[in-house]
Amino acid sequence: xxxxxxxxxxxxxxxxxxxxxxxxxxxxxxxxxxxxxxxxxxxxxxxxxxxxxxxxxxxxxxxxxxxxxxxxxxxxxxxxxxxxxxxxxxxxxxxxxxxxxxxxxxxxxxxxxxxxxxxxxxxxxxxxxxxxxxxxxxxxxxxxxxxxxxxxxxxxxxxxxxxxxxxxxxxxxxxxxxxxxxxxxxxxxxxxxxxxxxxxxxxxxxxxxxxxxxxxxxxxxxxxxxxxxxxxxxxxxxxxxxxxxxxxxxxxxxxxxxxxxxxxxxxxxxxxxxxxxxxxxxxxxxxxxxxxxxxxxxxxxxxxxxxxxxxxxxxxxxxxxxxxxxxxxxxxxxxxxxxxxxxxxxxxxxxxxxxxxxxxxxxxxxxxxxxxxxxxxx
Numbered sequence: 001x002x003x004x005x006x007x008x009x010x011x012x013x014x015x016x017x018x019x020x021x022x023x024x025x026x027x028x029x030x031x032x033x034x035x036x037x038x039x040x041x042x043x044x045x046x047x048x049x050x051x052x053x054x055x056x057x058x059x060x061x062x063x064x065x066x067x068x069x070x071x072x073x074x075x076x077x078x079x080x081x082x083x084x085x086x087x088x089x090x091x092x093x094x095x096x097x098x099x100x101x102x103x104x105x106x107x108x109x110x111x112x113x114x115x116x117x118x119x120x121x122x123x124x125x126x127x128x129x130x131x132x133x134x135x136x137x138x139x140x141x142x143x144x145x146x147x148x149x150x151x152x153x154x155x156x157x158x159x160x161x162x163x164x165x166x167x168x169x170x171x172x173x174x175x176x177x178x179x180x181x182x183x184x185x186x187x188x189x190x191x192x193x194x195x196x197x198x199x200x201x202x203x204x205x206x207x208x209x210x211x212x213x214x215x216x217x218x219x220x221x222x223x224x225x226x227x228x229x230x231x232x233x234x235x236x237x238x239x240x241x242x243x244x245x246x247x248x249x250x251x252x253x254x255x256x257x258x259x260x261x262x263x264x265x266x267x268x269x270x271x272x273x274x275x276x277x278x279x280x281x282x283x284x285x286x287x288x289x290x291x292x293x294x295x296x297x298x299x300x301x302x303x304x305x306x307x308x309x310x311x312x313x314x315x316x317x318x319x320x321x322x323x324x325x326x327x328x329x330x331x332x333x334x335x336x337x338x339x340x341x342x343x344x345x346x347x348x349x350x351x352x353x354x355x356x357x358x359x360x361x362x363x364x365x366x367x368x369x370x371x372x373x374x375x376x377x378x
Contacts, residue, residue: 007058007216007302008299008302008303008311009292009293009298009299009302010051010054010055010058010314011302011310011311011312011314011315012301012302012307012310012311012314013047013051013292013302013310013314014047014048014051014055014313014314014317015307015309015310015311015312015313015314015320015360016047016310016314017044017047017048017051018044018048018313018314018317018320018321018324018356019310019313019353020035020036020037020043020044020047021044021045021048021321021324022324022325022327022328022352022353022356023035023349024037024043024044025140025324025325025328025329025332026328026331026332026335026345026348026352027332028335028340029335029345029348029349030342030345031345031349036288038244039240039241039244039245040237040240040241040244040284040288041240041243041244041272041280041281041283041284041285042281042282042284042285042288045143045197045274046205046277046281046282046285047285047288047289048143049143049146049147049202049205049206049209050205050206050208050209050285050289051209052147052150052206052209053150053205053206053207053208053209053210053211053212053213054209054210054212054213054216055209055213055317056077056150056151056154056206056209056210056213057158057161057209057210057211057212057213057214057215057216057217058213058214058216058217059076059077059213060073060076060077060154060155060158061158061161061162061213061214061217062217063076064155064158064159064162065162065217065218073155074155077151077152077154077155078151078152078155080148080151081148081149081151081152083318084144084147084148084151084318085144085148087144087318087322088134088141088144088145088148089131089132090322091141091144091322091325091326092131092138092141094326094329095115095138095140095141095326095329096117096120096138098326098329098330098333099111099112099114099115099117099329099333100112101333102333102336102337106333106337108333108336108337110336111332111333111336114139115138115139115140115332116136116137116138116139116191117138117139119136119190119191123190126189126190127190129189129190130188130189130190133189135186135187135188135189136188136189136190136191137188137195137196140325140328140329141325142195142196142197143197145195145197146195146197146199146202149186149199150199150203150206154210157207157210158210158214161207161210161211161214162214165211165214165215165222168207168211169207169208169211172203172204172207172208173204175200175203175204176200176201176203176204176277176282177266178200179198179200179201179276180201180266180267180268180269180276180277180278181266181268183276184198184200185198185200185201185275185276186198186199186200194275195275196274196275197274197275198275198276198277201268201275201276201277202277204277204282205277205282205285205286208223208286211223223290225293225294229290230290230291230294232287233286233287233288233290233291233294234287234291236283236284236287237284237287237288237291239253240280240284257270257271257280258270309357309360309361312357312360312361312364313356313357313360315360315364316359316360316363316364319359319360319363320356320359320360323355323356323359324352324356327352327355327356328352331348331352334348335348
């Protein structure tokens with residue numbers, strides 16, 4: 001791919017991840033069975049974080065390569081982090097209003113005990129302190145705090161990554177090991193425990209994406225394709241699928257993980273824990289990314305008009321994600337108040353995705369109009 005050219009695979013896969021996140025954020029719908037978490041150990045969250053790293057490498061490393069004033073290079077990712085913070089707070093209060101309305105007007109009081117909302121009734125002042133501090137996060141509203149945390153340290157990561165990318169990866173792996181071994185995490189307040197997406201663990205998948213993005217910015221692959229590596233990665237994906245779908249294979253695999261537990265290996269090595277990005281989840285996600293990035297036909301598929309809606313969504317990731325999250329919370333309330341049916345689930349999918357795709361096309365069209373206007377004035 002030519003240096004500086006837009007990689008439409010990133011837009012396509014980011015759009016696909018947004019679709020799967022939306023579906024999975026309306027639990028209990030029949031379409032959950034078709035998302036990627038049913039065919040391997042990882043899910044759309046790993047894809048979202050990895051591609052966020054890739055996008056950060058593409059968007060922000062150029063300023064450091066051109067040696068612009070340091071503050072200007074730092075200001076862009078920090079401005080994005082600030083934007084994500086306020087989007088997160090907005091989504092939080094949309095969630096609170098949605099579930100409060102469902103309880104008040106429709107008697108769906110059971111919703112007030114879900115998604116970590118129960119603590120608001122038990123410790124209202126403490127929760128209201130925890131919300132802006134990001135130490136109290138409601139269910140399905142955890143990923144933006146993770147991402148904005150990474151953006152705050154992105155300038156430092158880029159400085160190191162441009163000079164010593166594999167040292168950066170090695171340090172990231174070490175931090176992942178230490179976090180899992182000693183259960184290090186960011187604190188919660190007022191509840192006990194730590195963040196659902198532990199930044200000290202999930203930083204590894206972001207850093208790998210960041211290094212890949214910086215390589216793309218320079219017109220090269222940070223992790224080159226190799227036939228043996230491709231076969232090993234593909235083999236692990238097949239094994240993961242069989243592990244989940246074929247009982248004898250799953251029993252054997254679980255026996256291996258049990259052996260690691262018996263010999264005293266850290267829990268994130270032998271579990272499927274999401275908070276600490278356990279080894280099986282991490283390996284599955286990385287193998288999936290490597291295989292998809294190594295298939296030459298993916299370039300043509302990503303450029304196809306058939307996947308134009310996915311590309312449009314991927315290019316407007318934050319707006320689509322925020323809208324999809326707000327809609328998914330609304331549809332959680334809807335599903336709590338209506339009888340279960342495939343027809344309801346289909347209506348939710350069609351309406352929700354139609355709104356997100358329509359928004360993406362509108363925003364992309366606005367961007368094009370602004371660019372045309374700027375060229376005309378020039």
